[in-house]
Amino acid sequence: MSSRLRVMTTALLLLAAIVAAEGRFVWAKEAGSHTGVALQTILEVEQTARLLAILLDSGRSVINEHQALFDEPGKSDKGLTPEVFERQLTDMFRSRSGIDLEDLNASRVPAQAKKLMKELVVVSRQVVADAQPEINRLHGPKGLLPAIFGARVASRFTERTGVRMKQTTLVPRNAANAPDSTERSALELFADPSYPREKPISETTAKSGMLRLMFPLYTTRRCLDCHGEPKGTLDRTGYPREGLKLGQNAGAISVIIPIAK
Ligand code: HEC
Numbered sequence: 001m002s003s004r005l006r007v008m009t010t011a012l013l014l015l016a017a018i019v020a021a022e023g024r025f026v027w028a029k030e031a032g033s034h035t036g037v038a039l040q041t042i043l044e045v046e047q048t049a050r051l052l053a054i055l056l057d058s059g060r061s062v063i064n065e066h067q068a069l070f071d072e073p074g075k076s077d078k079g080l081t082p083e084v085f086e087r088q089l090t091d092m093f094r095s096r097s098g099i100d101l102e103d104l105n106a107s108r109v110p111a112q113a114k115k116l117m118k119e120l121v122v123v124s125r126q127v128v129a130d131a132q133p134e135i136n137r138l139h140g141p142k143g144l145l146p147a148i149f150g151a152r153v154a155s156r157f158t159e160r161t162g163v164r165m166k167q168t169t170l171v172p173r174n175a176a177n178a179p180d181s182t183e184r185s186a187l188e189l190f191a192d193p194s195y196p197r198e199k200p201i202s203e204t205t206a207k208s209g210m211l212r213l214m215f216p217l218y219t220t221r222r223c224l225d226c227h228g229e230p231k232g233t234l235d236r237t238g239y240p241r242e243g244l245k246l247g248q249n250a251g252a253i254s255v256i257i258p259i260a261k
């Protein structure tokens with residue numbers, strides 16, 4: 001066996017072991033020496049994508065937890081200032097990932113992840129700052145839903161970093177959130193109630209030069225005000241409810257990161 005072949009075989013065995021251990025889908029034959037991208041790089045980019053998805057979802061959850069407050073009549077200051085938001089985002093992210101955003105430099109995450117996470121926090125905070133009139137408005141619809149927040153953050157983040165993020169689901173309310181074929185296959189797996197909780201699915205292809213990761217989302221009580229039962233009845237945003245149940249999969253965050261060779 002030539003040494004090049006041996007290196008490749010080792011890389012493939014390692015990948016197979018990772019897939020077996022963690023259930024991730026890596027397009028093994030296209031990773032490693034074929035693409036000129038080191039396996040280590042792919043694993044780091046994958047970790048970065050996963051952390052970004054958890055961070056965006058943490059911001060969505062903070063907004064989601066404030067929904068009742070947005071509805072409180074007669075209260076013109078809802079108290080969700082950019083500072084309050086960032087503190088709650090930091091707490092939520094720490095409890096979900098074990099990573100302290102205030103001490104990011106000391107944490108053992110890839111350098112790329114640190115840079116992108118800082119950027120995502122800046123952008124999330126900006127979106128909350130710009131939405132203050134919407135958040136505090138006394139009359140009319142309250143605009144800052146988790147999905148609206150997520151879409152605004154994602155679009156600014158893409159502008160600044162080239163990393164794409166999107167919230168998607170099999171039957172979306174907003175056509176802009178419709179899944180492409182890669183996203184659809186992952187969503188179909190997530191929809192199976194026996195699919196393990198919060199386990200992302202990722203793939204890297206030589207052709208695209210991208211790492212793609214899908215991170216599943218689940219309903220909390222608050223989401224059900226709009227996405228729960230009775231199915232078909234209109235929620236307060238005017239969309240028919242999906243009839244989801246507590247803890248059920250509600251779609252995913254899709255992350256696409258270009259891989260530098
Ligand atoms: C106040 C009502 C409301 C709440 C609460 C709410 N959503 Fe939504 N959700 C919406 C609306 C409206 C849209 C479509 C937004 C748009 O126009 O892009 C949406 C869109 C989405 C999407 C994007 C796919 C699509 O259908 O366009 C996902 C995923 C989603 N919601 C999941 C959740 C989850 C999970 C929660 C709880 C953490 C939640 N939502 C809480 C109203 C709500």
